Amino acid sequence: MHDQSYTGHRIAMTLLTVFLIAMSGVGGVYVARWLRSPAEARPETGSEATKFKFPSRIFEGWKKPDVVLVISGQQYGYLLPCGCSDPQIGGLERRYKLVQIIKAAGWPVVPMDLGDVPQTTGPVGLPNQQGVIKYVYAMKAMEKIGYIGVGLGRHEAGFGLLNLLSEYSLNNEKPPVLISNLIDADKNLPGMTKPWFYADTTTGVRVGVTNVIGPREANEMRALDPSVRFGVTPETLDNILGQMKKGGVNLPVLMYQGPLGEAAKPSEARACAAAYPQFPIVVCLSEHEEPDLRPTVVPTKAGGNSLLIQAGKKGKYVVAVGAWKTETGFDFKYERIEMTPDFKEADDKRADNPIVQLMEQYTAELKAKDYLGKYGQRKHPLQVLDAVKNLRNPGEPQYIGSEACKKCHEDAYDIWKKSGHSHAYDTLVNAKNPGNRQFDPECIVCHTIGFGYQTGFVDAVKTPKFKDVGCESCHGPASLHARNPNDVEWQKRVNPWRHMPVPRDQQLLAIDLMCQKCHDQENDVHWTGGGFKRKWPKVEHPSPKAPGDEK
């Protein structure tokens, strides 16, 4: 295999080659039949019909398959729902449980992941300090779930592949990180990747899975990690298919790092699926968090159909593909499974769930290694001197804590004290399965005052005044206002909304957006659809009007 740089020209060439190679396909061609609806499934009579009751009405009308592939991808660091609101979707605990349920039904199950396991940014503008440790725990969790392979994608490359893979794959064989067209993988990442891997089922299916980086992602990944080079996909896939065939694989699956492409102008994953009917199932990058209700069916050059699958993002869903052997290949059925709370372990059993136990280790490690201390402190916009140069009392404001506001703003203080905001830190202290959340910066950032900003929350011992969501979580560091209460400029800065020269409804919209820095889609699932209207009255704290005050 030789090095190829993927310039625009090269992309065109590569795709052309894909098409040409397609005509000379290697090995036997699998006939993939896609069973559209439960009605088209095989009759559900006979001893083989499923008696097992699955939760969430999944697998309705399925008889026992020869294998179920559980396909996930693009997890982006989402390990477990934080519990901020209900119902949140996703998490590795539930994915583990799903696989256990399928096993309990006596169905052979083979989980596999497309890659993009780690996050590329921290929440709420925090630096990505927890990206690597969360990646390691995600890999540990996938090992417990029984993954046969995890693809390698752009998110992994963002950390530098050698850096990231030496954190887990250097010392752990399972699940293998799969990459077939990384040049000199053995030299640069010794022992840390495999070109493909396989698993056997009791029903005589040997599932093989490989991962290939398409031209678009190859470009992006080289930009992130200049030490990597990728080979051309057709050459690679011909080679891998040859190896898989020799290795007795009868159900080869392709993870394709690239976009789906359009039906009218097939490119990337679509073109690859069409050109390689030997892979009846091709998984590509998802556009949305939610996978489609049906897979994309791609007519192949061999006259059959292949299934092109997007597994969604952030682990909110997985896709299950059931396979039934036929004389010539397989029949397939597809189901998108939402990781709803139905798959959560019962409360009294959660502590025994291996993934919850891993999460317990994770938060204990955050505490032991003082992750709170790893985050630097940047300037809050109010602390940027340039922005305040017109003030009579210039200087950088500091955080002073909610108690310091009490003496002058008793009414606002009382309203705040009765609100959920005033005990947001205790919520983290009391969190269970896992505990120790007060040591997790990715929780602390929204449950305290000023974490990550100069003079803000550091930890409960050093900065006890800044526990909980306090006045300055919304108003910003306010020492200079408290010291100069009649300074109109500082009054404006601590209440920018009220001083915006726009109609009231636009001021309210600006306040709504400020709330959403914490009450975002992931953490407060009920905010969209009138959340602000419902919740603002619960925390609103207008100054009491003096008698005769018309304001």
Ligand code: HEC
């Ligand atoms: C982006 C900001 C944000 C982050 C990060 C965050 N939270 Fe929250 N959390 C919130 C908000 C907002 C609420 C209130 C939601 C509501 O009003 O329904 C909340 C509420 C909660 C509640 C429910 C409190 C109750 O009384 O019902 C728990 C438990 C919780 N969070 C735990 C966590 C944990 C654990 C983490 C870290 C894994 C975390 N939070 C990270 C914003 C955040």
Ligand code: HEC
């Ligand atoms: C020494 C008394 C004093 C302290 C301490 C104090 N304030 Fe004020 N604050 C005032 C006065 C006086 C005003 C102007 C009159 C008013 O709006 O109540 C004001 C106004 C405000 C306003 C409205 C500004 C406007 O123009 O709309 C906000 C917001 C505010 N304070 C927040 C805080 C916060 C947050 C703290 C604590 C970090 C705090 N204040 C501490 C005296 C104080």
Ligand code: HEC
């Ligand atoms: C710094 C992050 C942050 C900001 C900004 C924030 N909140 Fe919250 N909010 C939280 C957290 C965390 C909780 C959960 C408190 C707990 O632990 O119970 C919460 C809880 C609440 C609750 C109580 C839960 C409920 O559903 O009754 C209300 C109401 C609320 N917030 C309204 C607002 C409004 C309105 C705004 C904007 C004006 C806002 N919040 C801005 C973090 C924030």
Ligand code: HEC
């Ligand atoms: C969840 C965010 C949030 C928290 C927490 C919060 N405020 Fe406010 N506060 C606001 C917003 C938003 C406004 C502007 C309201 C408006 O324009 O109607 C405001 C307005 C004010 C005003 C001006 C009220 C008026 O009628 O002019 C004062 C004073 C004030 N806050 C003080 C405080 C103090 C003191 C605390 C803590 C005890 C506090 N706030 C906590 C968001 C918050």
